[in-house]
Amino acid sequence: MKYKVLLIDDEPSALEGMQLWINWEELGFELCGTCGNGREGLQLMKQLQPDLVITDVNMPLMNGLEMIEAWQQQNTGRPKFVILSGYSEFEYARTAISYGISHYLLKPVFPEEAAEELREIHQELEQEESRRMIHEIASEEEAAALIRGLLYGKKGDQALQNQLDALPGFREAGAWNLCLLQTVPELYAELRGRTASLLAAYPAIVMIDLEAGLLGIVYGMPADSREVSRAEEALSVLLQEYSGSMLYIAAGAPVTSLLCIEDSYCSAKETLLHFFYAPDAAGVLTYREIEGNAFSYSYDHIRLMDALLDSVNLLDLDGYRQALEEAEQSFRAQQVAPEVVKKFVIHLMYRIFELVPGAENSGGEQGPAGLEIPEIQQAMYSLSSLLGRLLSCGERAIHLLVREQNHKSHGIVQEINRYIGEHYHESLSIQKLAEVFFLHPVYLGQLLIKKNGMTFNEQLHQLRIQAAAHLLRGSKLKLSEIAERVGYANYGQFLKRFEKEMHMGPSEYRQGKF
Structure with missing residues (x-):
């Protein structure tokens, strides 16, 4: 199925670039319109009913975030939004998150990077479309449908409360909570089946499939807070059984009414993000453990980016490793938001990828020599494992560049x-x-030293002094004229260099005292 896309940006070149360089049809989308500011965007959204809106942040008349806020105040559901921003605008991400926006693209937009994001969005749209087509016929399916609506922002009322209370065991619950289980895609089906079997006998527990590799469990809690809920008992068993696997369990903050379960969902999602700075092992984390530990959206991205790219350009593997260690220390010290770090890593990988010879002709995310850009947007990466991929990318790029430079160096030094x-x-x-x-x-300087046995400046001065000596022997030009003719604008420098090279002054040399 193809989904409609509306592009909003006040830069005509940016709009043209996105239209020309992204293969929308192949990714399952079709462009339905473009405009240059938020006011026009609101009108076109009403008129065209797009499934996806990609909007710049900074625009005249009405910026992208103001437009999204205005739309969400009057409408629910579609479209999905992607915001375009530069590194200096990452503070906008905090506002975007409050609007439920989780997709970003950095300017300048790389077609391959945009394609990865769009594939993920297409998958989400497909999943939403499938969910809309499912008809809940059993009580569990009905509960899942009702609660899913609450998770995604549907407002509850007394009629909905009555529907929920009619489900088995729901009225008796004293409080409610939501847990998120995240695992790798290849383990998800098995994990979901085992979770379902552990929870099958208990009422007031609903499993909800969310995005890829993420399972939501909504469960009622005893009125007596000293009792452990049956869901928590089952999850404890599950954690033991999968202790050697990639499994994160994040528990949100309890709420007293199921109509407020969205609050538990939001706190569970926030909790899940904190596994990013945890070791690569199964574990459970509760919202009360991380409450108040806010992520940072501001860091010295320019310094970190320059240090890493300079190391690649200089073919300095040790320098690259050191720069990566400093980046990790910086991210940990400032607790930079995981989505910001992922964008940084993806962007840097594409920048490194561009440096490798032949990458522009590879036609995809894998270069001619196996240099790959991994799909990391939804993958279960901790900071350590994510930077491990970045380390491998940089090491491979430097290896390829060194091989290429060695191949070219012999002939080019002659030139x-x-x-x-x-x-x-x-x-x-x-x-x-x-x-x-x-x-x-x-x-270049290092190459000339290696091949010629002297620095560029030594080579240059040697040629100039040799030429000056020839003119001193075969012409009657003034010394100042000879100095200027061989390339010295400063006569004093000429005298100094001549004496150093010839062990006498130019006048003595002309008089034949050599």
Whole structure:
């Protein structure tokens, strides 16, 4: 099924780029319209009824977040929203989360990165469409449907309360809570089946399939808070059975009315995020353990990004590892929000991917030599495992770049030496040389030392002094004219370098005292 997409951005080039460089049809979408500000966006949403809206944050007249707030105050359900922002705008993510938005794209938008996000959204839309087509005919299905609506923001009323109270065991519960179980996709079906068997005999417990690899369990709790609920007993057994597997269990904050279960759901989702900084092992975490530990949305992304990319450009593997360790320490110290870290890692991987020769022609997320961009948006990654993937990506890229540079270095040094020999009398620098031959200046300098046995400056001065000596022997030019002709704008520097190279001044040399 294809879903309609509305693009909103005040930059025409950004709109054109998204239209041209993203294969919407292949991803299961069709563009239904574009506009340049939030006011027009509200009108087009009413008119076109899109399934997905991708909007910039900063726009004239009405920005993206103001538009979303205005829409949600008057409407429910679709469309889904994706916000576009730069690194400096990540504070907007805090507001976006309060609107229920979990999808972001960083500017500039990479087509492959956008495709990964759109595939995930398409899957969510497909799941929602399937859920809408399911007809609940049994009490458990009916309960799941009613509670799912509450989880996704449907407002409860007395009529809904009466429907819920009519379900077996629901009226007797003194309080309610929600647990989220997250595991890897290949284990989900087995885990869900085992959970269902453990909970089958108990009333007032409802299982709800959420996004990929995530299971929600809504359960009633005893009126006496000293008693352990049957659901918690069953989850304790489940945790023991899967202690060696990737399994996270996050319990939300209890509520006194099932109509308020969305609050438990939100607190459970917040709790689940804190596994990001936990060890890679099964475990259970409750909201009361993390309450008040807010994530940060501000960090020195430019410094971290530059340090890692510079290490790759310089082919400095030790430097890359050290920069990655410093990044991990920074993320942990500031408790940066997991979704922010994931965006940082994905963006950095694409930047590294661009540096590898032949990557632009690979036509996908795997380069010609096995350099891969993993799908990490919904995967169960802790910070350690996520940065482990980034380490592997950087190590592989540096290995490929070193191999490529070694292959090219022999022939290119001959070209560089020839160029220096032809242009030594000009205002020549290592930076200028690097621009001519499309090499990093530091790498170029190291390459010349390795191949020529001397630095670029030593080589340049040697050529200039040799040329000056030839002119001193075969012409009557003034010393200042010779200095200028061989490339020295400063006569004093010429004298100093000549004496260093020839062990005498230019006047003595001209007089034949050598």
